[in-house]
Amino acid sequence: MIRRSRPMLLLIALLTALATVTGCAAIPDETPAQGIAAGDAGGKAAPVPDPAPGLQPADLVRAFLEANADPTSSYAAGRPYLTKAAQAKWQPASSITIIQNTYNTLPDQTKPDHAKVLLTTQIIGRLGADYAFVPASAPNALTIELDKQDGQWRISSPPPGVYMTLDRFNEVYRQTRVYFLDPQKRVLVPDLRYIVAQPASTLPGRVIDLLLAGPSDAMQGAVTSALGRDAALETGGNETGDGAVLVNLSRPGDTGSPGNVKLMIAQIVQSLAVVTNNRIRVEVEGTALSPERLDWRVGDLPAYDIGTSPGPDLTGLLVQDGRIKQLADGKPLNGPAGNGSYVVQTAAQSIDGTELATVSKPGANAELRVGGLTQSAPVVDLTATTLTRPTWVSADSATDPSNEVWTVADGSRVARVVKSADGTWVARPVNSNDLSQFGQITDLRLSRDGTRAAVIANSQLIVCAVVRTPNSDTVALRSPRLLLPDTLTSVVGVDWLLQDQLVVATSSPASPVVQVAADGDPVFNRYNAANLTAPVTAVTAAPSRPVIVVDAGGMWTSSDSGSVWRVQGGVNVGRGSSAVPFYPG
Known part of the structure; x- marks a missing residue:
């Protein structure tokens, strides 16, 4: 072998x-x-x-x-x-x-x-x-x-x-996605790769090679694998003759845990789904890896996307005139964030919808408040003149609220604000030394699976890995990549459309809104600019949701890059508005 x-x-x-x-x-x-x-x-x-x-x-x-x-x-x-x-x-x-x-x-x-x-x-x-x-x-x-x-x-x-x-x-x-796991092994995370397109019959083998070799350099430390480091693909795989692609492994790792076996299969099947429609048969030296079934399709797998996508009932919120309103109908949110008590500049709702982080500036310093969606929240002990729009880390399970939200203080200090055992929110530093070369940070958005961060610095877009040291409180932003530096030179906003896809707003009339891959693939999509009036000032995106932007003429929505932008109904956003729409995340 x-x-x-x-x-x-x-x-x-x-x-x-x-x-x-x-x-x-x-x-x-x-x-x-x-x-x-x-x-x-x-x-x-x-x-x-x-x-x-x-x-x-x-x-x-x-x-x-x-x-x-x-x-x-x-x-x-x-x-x-x-x-x-x-x-x-x-x-x-x-x-x-x-x-x-x-x-x-x-x-x-x-x-x-x-x-x-x-x-x-x-x-x-x-x-x-x-x-x-x-x-x-x-x-x-x-x-x-x-x-x-x-x-x-x-x-x-x-x-x-x-x-x-x-x-x-x-x-x-051809581009493909190789799937690994977030550090808590809750979520499948795509890692973009490029493999020789021909002959097509060898594509599954190449994908498995990449999976067994481990994460890409850019994702080292941000993701893990259920497959062991010594896992290998057996030589001389046999034709089954019944329409399944056979993946015959040796030394796959921990096969004693049914949960880990299911994760192994999920990584293999999800990765191969990009290059084949066949059923996938996963074996270890000729024996089925799982006693549950012989062949697998993506539909046979559990959902490995806990907390990474807002529910259909969470339609988004909007900061307008210092108040937080419902994006669907413009009604103010109940509580101090909606009645004007905080005079909110920007905000973020947790992915499960139960919590809210707001930024206000009543005096010389900005204030970050974190708490329940409609409840009064104390100010977090984080001294700064400016704070970027908060961004939430997904919860550990489908039933738990999130206990971590990030922001950037004074354009340089990345902070993660964590809920302590007594319920208070405490600011802790994130090692962002690798980002210092890019200049002042004006926005930071965590991917909803928590493994990547999109950063706007000096009007350019950077994506880096979120690396959490095991058994430690240390978190760092590593492997920064400057995306499309010749095209994206006036970036004003960014959000995650998918785990590996970003929607970017710029002040450029030529490319006001674009969709780019998290790896900086030079082939990208420009959204139709019809009806938009430069400059675009805000953008929000989420899986299975229309993209929403605010420009000099108002607030607009689009379901895909080729569609004409239409006025976002339900709320009146006039010309020159500083409104900030946001989906949970």
């Missing part, structure tokens, strides 16, 4: 892609089953054509960038563009750099048998060894040298690793 080590994961998976890449594969209908075997090659590769004869140096470099993106047979398509000496030294699997579709290849020097081409590009990211996208933004210039070989130009000094355009990246790779 083979245990695939994480550093080799990228190389092994690419070496198994033995059919010409033609684009992203659709999920196939249920087909005759096959076992997922480690290192399944999937057939022989087709012969690789030579470059067109007579290509000039700059044209050859462009043709090489197109060909070298194909990972089939250890990037065989790119090798004919290199001199024989360069072919022996080229290490394409060492790194994958993604560049803008438009780039320049400028002849820098040409002699009868030697030439130089200046390749100038804009880097937008790279694919890590963990198969996760790592956003970046940097101009890049490389001098590529070429020599004549048998009368034809060939590259003698190729770029390091593989350089590919965004279009080619989207042709060769």
Whole structure:
């Protein structure tokens, strides 16, 4: 059997892609089953054509960038563009750099048998060894040298690793979700990855490889797995012949606990649901992992989303003119938050709807109050001139209220306010040193599963992992990633639409509202700007809810990115309003 080590994961998976890449594969209908075997090659590769004869140096470099993106047979398509000496030294699997579709290849020097081409590009990211996208933004210039070989130009000094355009990246790779667990093992958490799209028959095996290798670098410490560190995929998986995909494991970890076994199966089945519609058969060395059933579908699993989505009866609230009102009908909330006693600037409702955190500023300092939704609440001992809109951590169970809410004091000090045993709310620091490089923080929103934080700093969007040290009160924000820095330059608001999807409001008339992935995938959706009047000043989003924004003209709602924005009914928000709508979370 083979245990695939994480550093080799990228190389092994690419070496198994033995059919010409033609684009992203659709999920196939249920087909005759096959076992997922480690290192399944999937057939022989087709012969690789030579470059067109007579290509000039700059044209050859462009043709090489197109060909070298194909990972089939250890990037065989790119090798004919290199001199024989360069072919022996080229290490394409060492790194994958993604560049803008438009780039320049400028002849820098040409002699009868030697030439130089200046390749100038804009880097937008790279694919890590963990198969996760790592956003970046940097101009890049490389001098590529070429020599004549048998009368034809060939590259003698190729770029390091593989350089590919965004279009080619989207042709060769497809996005998938690998599912892990929050630290309390209550919620399945998606971890975005990118796998070679062809051949489609090998997709399940690649997904399982990623699952067994553990979380991506960006999510280290924020999520965990029910599968043991030594879990491996058995070699030589057998075809069952009855329409199930077989996942045959060895050393899966703790199989003595029925609850942990169910979590293992949930991670496997949910991860594979992205790439196959077949039933999933999970075994340990040929024996069913669970005595409960042999084959599994997503519908057979319990709901692993406790406290991550507000109930249908919680329609949202609104801060307007210092009062908190119902978003559905504009009626003030009962109690001091709704009658004007607090003069609320901003607020947040817990995901279960029972608690409320408000920010007011009656004097020089801001005040944070946390308590029951309609009850009077004391001021938390947290001295600050400014406090960002609070954001709630989900409850530990479906029947418990949340006991933790976050805010940012004076643009730099991230605080988590925790309910103590005697019922008082106490502020504790969050280690946010990794965020100091980005400047003043004006907003922070926790994902509703509690594993990620979206941060607005210096009008840009950053996503980081929420890392809780086991058996400790220490919490830190780690692995910050600056998302779409060339596009999102005037961010004013953000909220979580899904566990790994954000809705972002900007003051830009060109892109007032956009939906972006939590990993900074450069392919994103711009919401239809029809009816919006810049600048947008506030946004709220939640699963299975319309997105709501406030702009210079009022408050608007949209069910999807292609729809025209419509006036939010039930409450009158006039032009130039500073109203702040918010869903629970």
